Each structure stands twice: as C-alpha cells, then as structure tokens.
Amino acid sequence: MGRYSIKDLEQITGIKAHTIRIWEKRYAIVEPKRTETNIRYYSNEDLKKLLNISMLNAQGIKISHLAKLEEVDIEAKVVELSRTNKLEDTSIDKLILATINFDEELFESIVSKCLYEKGMEDTIIQVLFPFFNRVGVLWQVGSISPAQEHFISNLMRQKLFAAIDSVSGSVLKNAKKLVFFLQEGELHEMSILFYNYIAKKNGFKTLYLGQNLPFEDVENVIRDYQPDGLVSSFTGPFSVSELSAYLKKMNTTFKGLKIFVTGLKLQQKEVVIPKRFGVISSASEFKKLIAKID
Numbered sequence: 485m486g487r488y489s490i491k492d493l494e495q496i497t498g499i500k501a502h503t504i505r506i507w508e509k510r511y512a513i514v515e516p517k518r519t520e521t522n523i524r525y526y527s528n529e530d531l532k533k534l535l536n537i538s539m540l541n542a543q544g545i546k547i548s549h550l551a552k553l554e555e556v557d558i559e560a561k562v563v564e565l566s567r568t569n570k571l572e573d574t575s576i577d578k579l580i581l582a583t584i585n586f587d588e589e590l591f592e593s594i595v596s597k598c599l600y601e602k603g604m605e606d607t608i609i610q611v612l613f614p615f616f617n618r619v620g621v622l623w624q625v626g627s628i629s630p631a632q633e634h635f636i637s638n639l640m641r642q643k644l645f646a647a648i649d650s651v652s653g654s655v656l657k658n659a660k661k662l663v664f665f666l667q668e669g670e671l672h673e674m675s676i677l678f679y680n681y682i683a684k685k686n687g688f689k690t691l692y693l694g695q696n697l698p699f700e701d702v703e704n705v706i707r708d709y710q711p712d713g714l715v716s717s718f719t720g721p722f723s724v725s726e727l728s729a730y731l732k733k734m735n736t737t738f739k740g741l742k743i744f745v746t747g748l749k750l751q752q753k754e755v756v757i758p759k760r761f762g763v764i765s766s767a768s769e770f771k772k773l774i775a776k777i778d
Contacts, residue, residue, distance in 0.1 A: 487525040490516075496580060496628070497534045504534070511551035513537060531584060535577050536562045576615045583619060583628060583636040591639050604647050605685065608678060609767045616640055616674050620719060620748055637674060644677040648684060648692075656687035660777050661711040665693040665702055667730060672719040675746050679715055679770050686771060699733065706738060712777050713742035715764075718749040728756040735760070742777050744770070 494501045507513040514530040536558050537550050550558065562574065575594050582590040598607040619628065619636060662683050664676045673695050683690050691709055693702075706714075714734070718727055727749055734743055735758040746764035750757060757763060762773040 487527070488531055489525060493526055493531060493534060496531065496584070497538050497577075499534060499538050507537075507547060507551075511547060513547070513551055528585065532581060533558070535581055539574055539577050575611050576618065579611075579615045579636075580618065583632050586632065586635050588639065591636070595643060604650065605682075608644070608647065608681065612640060612643065613675075613678055613767065620672070637672075640674055641677065644674070644681060647681045648677070651681065651685040654685055654687055655689050659687055659689040660713070660774075661689045661691065661709065662713045662715055662774065663691045663693060663702075663705060663709065663711045664715045665697045665705075666695045666716060667718070668696055668698045669722070670718065670720040671695050672717065672747075675717040675719075675764075676715055678767075679744075679746070679764065682767055682770055683715075683774060686774070688774065699730075699737075703737065706741070711741065713744060713774065714738060715744045716746075718745065718747035720749070722749065724752055724754040727752075728754075731755070731757055731761070734758075742773075744773055 488496070490501045490504055493499065493504055504514070508516070514526060514533060516524040516526050516530070518524055533555065537547070540550055540558065540561055541547055545561070553561075575598060578594050579591060581587070582594065595607065595612070598611050602610065616636075619633060662680075664680045664683075666673055666676065677692075680690050680692050691705070691711065693705065702714075716734075722730070731745070742762065743758075743760070744762040744764055745757065749755065750763060764770045764773065
C-alpha cells in the first residue's frame with residue numbers, strides 16, 4: 485500500500501494511536517508526511533520501524549533509549565531478540581512485515597527457522613495460525629490490501645498443503661470421516677485447510693472440497709460419502725441474517741451429522757448458532773471436539 489493512516493498503524497502494530505503520537509512528538513520516532521490536501525500519512529519505512537520498536541519495547545527496552553538508536557542498531561537488536569526469545573514472540577510481527585512488503589524471502593526464512601526449531605504442528609498452531617488470524621482482522625478493517633492478503637494466503641496455502649501431504653498416511657483403521665467445505669461465495673479457506681491437517685494427523689479420513697461450494701453439492705457429497713461430520717468456516721461478506729439462515733439450513737438438512745464451525749463472522753453476537761454445533765476456537769478445542777465423535 486505504501487501509505488498508512490495512524491489508525492492503520494495502530495491496527496497493524498498493536499500500538500495505540502495516542503502512544504504513536506506521543507512517540508512522534510517527544511522522540512521523533514516517525515515523521516509523517518502530508519498529501520497535497522494536507523492529510524497526514526506514514527510510509528512503509530515508518531511501519532517497519534514501529535514494528536521493530538514495538539517488539540523491543542515489549543521486551544522492556546525503554547522508548548527513550550530506542551529513540552537514540554540508528555535504524556541499523558534497532559534492526560540488530562531485533563535479530564538478537566529473535567535468537568534469545570521464543571520464536572513466536574517475534575515471528576508474527578516479522579510475518580506481518582513480510583506481508584506488507586510482499587517479501588517472500590523473509591516469509592520463507594521465518595517459517596523455515598520455526599519448522600527447524602518447533603516442528604510442523606507447533607509452527608502452524610503457535611505461529612502461522614495466530615498470524616493468519618491477525619491478517620484476517622487487518623484485511624477486514626482495510627489495513628492491508630486484497631493484494632497483500634492474497635500474496636500471503638497463497639504462501640500459507642502452499643505450506644498447509646505440504647503439511648497435509650506429509651500426514652496423508654496417518655489414517656487409522658475404521659477411521660471416522662470428515663468433510664471440509666466452504667459455502668457458496670466463501671473464499672477464505674485457510675482455517676479449514678489447517679483443521680484438515682489436524683484431523684488427518686490425528687487419524688481421521690478427510691474429504692476436502694474447498695471453496696465456494698453450492699449447498700446442493702454438499703448434500704450430494706453427504707449422500708454418497710456418508711461422513712461422520714462436517715467442518716466449515718465463515719469469514720466472507722455475508723449479513724447476520726444470511727449467515728444465521730445458512731447455519732439453520734445446515735442444522736435441519738444434516739441432522740445425523742456432527743457439525744463443526746469456525747470463522748470471524750461467528751463472533752458477531754447477533755448470529756444464531758444451533759446449540760448442537762461445535763464452535764472451533766483453537767486447534768486444541770478442535771481436537772477435543774472431533775475426539776467425541778461416536
């Protein structure tokens with residue numbers, strides 16, 4: 485994007501706008517520019533500096549000290565921090581930076597280091613999934629562009645498909661069957677790809693149908709495949725009434741199946757989720773839910 489409002493910076497870095505203004509006035513941490521119509525905006529360099537400073541400040545380094553450092557010294561401290569602290573403490577902020585700058589090399593280097601030190605499942609659970617949840621929020625509030633979201637989604641998709649392939653031989657004898665799908669018009673598949681991986685790793689037989697599936701096609705698959713459960717996610721631009729109606733239709737149509745749902749849209753208080761549905765809030769919660777399938 486290249487231009488950010490102070491509200492964008494707050495959403496991306498987690499630093500309150502009020503705090504950014506104080507740092508700006510008192511320490512000249514960033515220097516906003518102005519458009520021809522005198523509207524303040526911040527650059528990619530400002531964003532990068534604030535992300536780095538927020539990581540260091542969160543570790544107890546005073547802002548008054550950081551303000552005196554050159555950019556190269558700040559970056560050196562961030563590198564040192566990544567060596568000495570938990571990877572997830574710094575990796576998510578770095579992945580956000582990779583997203584903003586379309587930096588595939590940075591993404592690959594962070595993920596490779598995490599995989600080496602944590603393994604696939606912990607990397608996904610502790611780093612990639614929390615990161616992508618944060619990206620989803622940033623995309624919804626407009627702090628990152630659709631191009632940036634698509635860029636990082638495709639890189640994440642590659643990693644998740646590789647993870648799924650790596651556990652394709654883990655299906656148990658007489659395994660329960662789960663179908664993963666997204667409703668028609670829903671395109672954000674990262675969460676169900678992730679839960680597909682978790683299910684496969686835990687010995688379930690899974691059928692992944694992907695994005696944008698008409699309801700009648702889901703019905704046909706259920707009839708032919710005879711699964712034990714369904715898993716879907718809701719993130720797209722659907723109204724509360726549309727979403728509630730779709731969940732009700734699932735409930736009445738697939739009465740004999742366990743149904744598991746997730747997604748940012750379900751967090752809206754007005755959405756009516758049938759009581760028998762399992763709402764997935766985390767990987768550990770998903771494991772508990774599917775372990776209870778009869």
